[in-house]
Amino acid sequence: MSKFTHKIKVPCSSANIGPGFDVIGLALNMYLELDVGNDPSQPPTPLNCKLSYEGVSPEGIDLDPENNLITRTAFTHQKSYPARSRSGSSGAAVVAGALLGNLLGKLNLPKERVLDFILMVERHPDNVAAALYGGFVGTYLNELNPDDMARIEVPLSEVLPQPAGGVDTGLRPPIPPENIGHFRRFVWNKELKAIAIIPDFEVSTARAREVLPKTYTRQDMIFNLQRLALLTTVLSDSPPNPNLIYSAMQDKIHQPYRASLIPALPAIISKITPSTHKGLCGICLSGAGPTILALATENFEEIAKAAIAMFEKEGGIKCEWKLLEPAEDGATVVEV
Structure with a gap:
């Protein structure tokens, strides 16, 4: 031994x-x-x-x-x-x-x-x-x-x-x-927790890269740059501003194109919002996916269950979820 x-x-x-x-x-x-x-x-x-x-x-x-x-x-x-x-x-x-x-x-x-x-x-x-x-x-x-x-x-x-x-x-x-x-390293507001919603299927990084376009419009690049400039700061604000964080986490560079690989993604990002789910501050695809990352201050289980229900609706995909911190x-x- x-x-x-x-x-x-x-x-x-x-x-x-x-x-x-x-x-x-x-x-x-x-x-x-x-x-x-x-x-x-x-x-x-x-x-x-x-x-x-x-x-x-x-x-x-x-x-x-x-x-x-x-x-x-x-x-x-x-x-x-x-x-x-x-x-x-x-x-x-x-x-x-x-x-x-x-x-x-x-x-x-x-x-x-x-x-x-x-x-x-x-x-x-x-x-x-x-x-x-x-x-x-x-x-x-x-x-x-x-x-x-x-x-x-x-x-x-x-x-x-x-x-x-x-x-x-x-x-x-x-x-x-x-x-x-x-x-x-940026400052992270410790009031924000990370909810990882993990579907029971895999997406290879190579495949997730293949679906991305070779070029982007100027408008889409400006859209992302504007939000990125704010996001790295607003995630440090206390108390967090849910509406500002949610808006700053929008993306036009990779998430729209990866929706074909992760069918529930558009619904999750558009329908799970600070106005519909108390405590939610932002939600996005984690890396190349298919894991979804939600940032929230409370109501963690209900937010996770909402995303899991959308995966279930999109073809019976099962998920687990974890509450994580930096x-x-x-x-x-x-x-x-």
């Missing part, structure tokens, strides 16, 4: 938050936890590690180290290290994998440098900066060298390429430049 020596704990994150497409992210207090230990008795494996998993939908978790997002991100060649994870999103998995590589490789990289490596796998800084640093963040990513980004060793912006053994060119990926991702500490690595 192996002895776990370290625990990596990474909060999940919600990205976009209405008009903040690929810009703002929010870390929430639901965590991916990775227990890491050394077990020399384990037989060698391609990546010299063994995975086990406890959490929701275990049938959907690939425990092959060459396929699993956490171990492929870490890509460590150590003695046999077992890892056990519980819950989380792909953004959290990439962050956990980078921290695992930093730990097992004894690289001692600060979080600032770890973020550079994370962004060579997951090119959406809103998701990963929130998970790594915690809180409510705004982000941007520097333009990267096109020649470097074209190399097969560098992942696509949505997912890692084929399993590690299938794309081995014998070359190392380029070392990322320093400070390629930038973030700023995770201020971000990702941690501790000895146990």
Whole structure:
């Protein structure tokens, strides 16, 4: 029996938050936890590690180290290290994998440098900066060298390429430049809680990107920029202004186009409002979906039930819901 020596704990994150497409992210207090230990008795494996998993939908978790997002991100060649994870999103998995590589490789990289490596796998800084640093963040990513980004060793912006053994060119990926991702933490009003309504189906990030247009009108871009400029401030106001927050969370860049993948989305966003549901301040698609994120100060269960009823009406889709708060500490690595 192996002895776990370290625990990596990474909060999940919600990205976009209405008009903040690929810009703002929010870390929430639901965590991916990775227990890491050394077990020399384990037989060698391609990546010299063994995975086990406890959490929701275990049938959907690939425990092959060459396929699993956490171990492929870490890509460590150590003695046999077992890892056990519980819950989380792909953004959290990439962050956990980078921290695992930093730990097992004894690289001692600060979080600032770890973020550079994370962004060579997951090119959406809103998701990963929130998970790594915690809180409510705004982000941007520097333009990267096109020649470097074209190399097969560098992942696509949505997912890692084929399993590690299938794309081995014998070359190392380029070392990322320093400070390629930038973030700023905004103030969050602690009166606001996050209701996550989680439908029982999946939407791949790649598919959610495919439905977006290649170009946007000037009017739609101005619509989002105006609301984003207000949103990052009004979410700190106390007491919160429900009508202003609700209006500032409207979007014309991604939610209208993803409605084809999430049938209840238009009804939820238009019919669950501060005037119809006491305590509601804003509601939007979380990241690429299909999870819905509602911000509220009270009446949480009734707001969740209203969204769940709309999913049920749109084809009998079942949902669960969770009441969450911002995770201020971000990702941690501790000895146990």
